[in-house]
Amino acid sequence: MATAKMNGANALLESLERQGVKHVFGILGGAILPVYDALCTHSGIRHILARHEQGAAHAADGYARASGRPGVCFATSGPGATNLVTGIANAYMDSSPIIALTGQVPSVAKNSSYMIGRDAFQEADIIGITTPITKYNCQLSSVAEIPKTISTAFYIATTGRPGPVLIDFPKNIQTDTANVEFTSHIDIRGYNPTITPHPLQIRKAAECLADAERPIILAGGGVISANAADELLTVAELLLAPVATTFMGKGAFPEIHPLSVGTIGMHGNPLANKLLLEADVMLAVGTRFSDRATGNLDTFCPEAKKIHIDIDAAEIGKNIDVDIPIVADAKKSLAAIYERLIKQAKRKPDNPWMKRLEEARAQLNPPNENKEFKPKSLLQTLRKLLPDSAIVTTEVGQNQMWAALYFKALKPRTFISSGGLGTMGFGFPAAIGAKTACPDRVVVDIAGDGSFIMTEQELACSVIEEIPVTVIVLNNGVLGMVAQWQRMFYKRRYIATKLGTYPDFVKLAESYGAQGFRVTTIPEFQKAVQIAIKSKVTTVIDVPISMEEDVVPMIPPGCGLNQQVGDY
C-alpha cells in the first residue's frame, strides 16, 4: 500500500488518477485554487474549462452517459457550487454517475471570520442544498481520509442505481499536509446493492413469459446503465416479444429491429402505446414508470401481468403495482431469464401476436414519403447522414420529442437527453462531454433555439478546447413546447413564449470562432450536416422552421396511453 506525504489537493488528484479519471470539467475560484494549482503537476488529468458551472456538470453527465465511466466536475465554493445544482439534479433524475467536487471556505481559520458557518465570502451550504439531489454527499474533514472518500464516492456513484455524488472540500484541508495512504478498500455498511436476482423470482418470471400469448418488453434507462442491451435482444428474439422503450431507454434496443415499436409515453410512438395496452404480460426492465411514460395510471395496462426488474428496490411498487418483482442487476436478470426460457418450446414466428404487430405497424407507422422541410423528415434525413455509432444529444422541448419520435437510436449510449428533470440547455454541454469521452465519434446536439441559448456560452469552451460537435438548431423563434400547450390548452393565448428572431445563430457561432450555416431546404441541410460532422470545429446549423409546428402524436395531460391524438 502506497503512503506519501502530501497536501490535500495532491491527495485528491492522486486519488482521481487512481480511479482512472482523465478529464475534469470545471471552473475555478478562490476556494478551490489549491486543487487547480496542483493540477499543474498532474498532467494525466485534462481540465476542460467550462464557461458556466452548469455547463461543466452537464458535460460530466454527457461524458458519463456516452462512456459508462463517471464524469467529474469541479467548481469553487458558493456561486460556483450552486451553479452546479441544476446539473446535479439532472444527473440524479436520470441516474447518471457524476462526481462533483466543490471548493468550500475553510473549516478552520485562525484569526479570521472567513470560515464555515460564519457566512464567509462565497460560502454556501452545498451539502444541505444537494442532499435531496445526490445519491451521496459529504464534506472532507482531514487529508488522511481523502483516498478512502474518493474511492467510496466512485463506488457509490457507479454501482447499484448510478447517481451523482458531491464532495465538498474545505480550503484548509486542500492545503494541509499529512501522510496519505492510498487504499482501494471500501467499507460502507449501509450500502449493499442487490446484484444477483432471486432464482425463485426468475423462475416465476420465465414461467409467466413462457405462458404469455402477447408478451411485450418495456426497456428503461436501466438497461443502458446496466449494459444489458445484448441480453435484452436475446430475450426479445427468443420470446418474439415486441420491445418498447421508455424515453430514457431509447437506444437500449435497435429501433430498426423488426421487434422494435419505439418509445412509449406522452409523445411516444402510437405503435408502442397501442401494443403495450394489448399485451397480456409486460416485462419491464430498469424503468421507474414515470408519469410522462405511463400517462394516467388507471388505464396503464390494468389487465397485463407485470414483471418488474429494477436494481432499486424503492422503484418496485412506487408508481404501479407489479406481480413479479425482481430486485437485481438488469444484465444478470435478463441473462438468467434467458437461461430458463431457452429450455421452453420455441415460439412460432407466425403466431397471432406477431401478425398483430405487423398489422399495427403498417397502420400506425406507415413509411414516410414526405420530404417536406419539417422536423420529421429533417430528423429522418439526419439518421441517414450519421453513422450508426454517432452520439446524439438533445435539448428539451419540441426538439427533444421530435428526436424521440423520428430519430431512430440504434445502439445504447448514443441517445443522450434530459429525461427526468427536463433541463433546457442540457444537450449542448452534454455533447461536449460525450465528444470528450468518445473523440473518434460524431456527436450532434439536436437543439431548439430556446434551449440552446441557455448554455450557448459553451461554444467558447468547445472551440477553444477543440472539442468539435454539431448543433442543429430547430429554430422556431418560440419556446415551442410551451407555445404548443398554450395553443392546445390555453385557447391560443400566447404569453411569454415568443423569442423573436434574435440571436442570429450563424453570427453567434462565428463570434465564438465556430462555424455557422443556415439552411432552408433538405438538400442544404444534408450538405451542411455532411460538412459539419467532418469539421474540426464546432458547427451550428440554423434550421428555421414554422412556429406553429406541433409535436404530435400526443397524450393530453391527465389522459391515458389509449387517448393519444394525432398521427405519427
Add this chain to the structure above:
Amino acid sequence: MENQNKKTTVIAALVENKPGVLHSVSNMFRRRGYNIESITVGHTEQKGVARMTITVSGDEKTLEQITKQMNKLIDVIKVNQLEPDAIVTRELALVKISVPDVKSRSDIINCVEVFRGRVVDVSPESLMVEITGTPDKVDAFLNLMRTYGIIELARTGLTALSRGVKSIRIDE
C-alpha cells in the same frame, strides 16, 4: 377514504453516527411528503451507530415506500418496521405545573403517584414532574394537569424496542 387505511407505525433505524445523517433522513421525509409524528435519536451499544425511532402514519403502501426510501440512504444501515403488538414504547415528559394553593399541591402530588411519576422540582408557585410511559399515559396525565395550568412542557417523543431476545443488529 385514504385516512381510513392510515395507521401509525414505529420505524427503528440504525444509522451512522455522524453529522448530516439526521438532516438527510428528515429531508427525505419532507421531500417525499411523508409526515413524521415524532423522532428520537440516540447512541446505541454499538460504536459509531445511532438509533432513530420514528413514528409515522400512512397507509400500507406509504409505509413500505418510507422503509425503502430510508434504506436507500447510504448512511442508514438498517431499517425495521416494529410490530405494534410486540413492542415496548415509552416517552418521557417534563412538565411544570402551576400550583395556586396548598390544596392543589397535594392533589397534584397524589396524581403524580397514581401515574408513577416523580416530582423533580418544587417552588412556591410551581411543581416540576417527570413522567414516563406510553404516549397515551402521558397524554392522560397532562389532561389532568390542565385543570391546574401547565406552565411549560417538554416531551421527548416516542422511543421503542421490540420484546423478547430479538434485536436489530448490524450483520458483521
